[in-house]
Amino acid sequence: MTSTIKNLTVQELEDKAIEIRKNLCTYIYRIGIAGHLGGELSVIDMAVALYYKYMNYDPKNPNMPERDRLILSKGHCAEALYTIYQDMGMYTMDYMVDHFESLETAVFSMHPNRKYIDAIEASTGSLGHGMPIATGLALGARMSNENWRTFCIIGDGELQEGTNWEAFMTAGHYQLGNLVAIIDKNDLQMSGPTGQTNSIDPLDAKMRAFGWDVIEINGNDMGEVCAALESLPPSDPIIRRKPICIISNTVKGKGVSFMENVVGWHAGQLNKEKWEEALESIENTRKVR
Structure with a gap:
């Protein structure tokens, strides 16, 4: 990754997140089928901070051996990553x-x-399987004496899947300090509020009980996102320390007023009118500098 990208300020990352949200809505509109916009919009701030500043990552060489790894366990939100790849020059919108x-x-x-x-x-x-993969990658980095870090973005509804807790237990046992779990806690899943479907709280206490350090933030506040990522210790495969969980409290559908905290926008399609309304709503979130 170039130093220019790494040196982006919080304000520049905020503006980039607005751009990515608008491009994401355009992408969903153009493909003409339902996308999982609610959860994609909630995770954009964290994904932008990771790709544009904090991960060791080169879009011109996505397979470089020393790269940090990002596992998107909430795989139904893949269009958010596609839009970032497009913005970084890996693909054109038309091609996607x-x-x-x-x-x-x-x-x-x-x-x-x-x-x-x-x-x-x-x-x-297949929800609940990203965290076991990430744990295996982090353990593999230790066995290979490699300094790269593994990040795993997990939806809060996924935490109702037992495979996550097996992975949390394993990562805590092996003290995989090169592993960071990011829980996109927007409190909604396809069937309704997460707390009513099958409550995962108190999440911070549960993660600590499984041997993790916990950082809790507003995941739609770029300043808090950057502060959390800045606080991570250097990745070291040998030093044994607690893995880190970032509980990223977010708003489902963040930035689009008619989608925010609406369970029906777990997945949805945009017609021309709704697409234009979404773009205007996102633009209205831009801060006056």
Whole structure:
């Protein structure tokens, strides 16, 4: 990653998040099918901070051995990552539209596929399986004496899946300090409020009980996102210390007023009117400098 990207300020990252949100809505509008916009919009701030500043990552060489790994366990939110890849120059918007779930030329789909997209570390979307993969990667880095870090973005509804807790227990046992779990806690899932479907709280106490350090933030406040990522100790495969969990409290549908905290926008399609309304709503969140 170039130093220019790494040196982005909080304000520049905020503006970039607005740009990515607008491009994401345009992408969903253009492909003409339902996207999981609610959870994609909630995680944008964290994803932007990681890709544009805090991960060791080069979009021109997505397979470089020393890169940090990001596992998107909430794989149904893959379009958020596709939009970032497009912005970083890896693909054009036209190419991503033309190759979305087409019968003969599919590359991009509702869930990310490592077979077709080099930047994707693991094919995910069968919820609850990203964290076990991330734990294995972190343990593998230790065994190989490699300094890269593994990040895993998890939806809060996913935490109702037992495989996550097996992975949390294993990571805590091995003290994988090179592993960071980021829980996008927007409190809604497809069937309704997470707390009513199957409560995961008190999440901070549970993570600490499994041997993790916990940082809790407003995940839609770029200043808090950057402060959390800045506070991470250097990644070291040998030093044994607690893995780190960032509980990122977010708003489902963040930035689009008619989507915010609306369970019906777990997944949805945008017609021209709603697309234009979404772009205007996102632009209205831009701060006056």
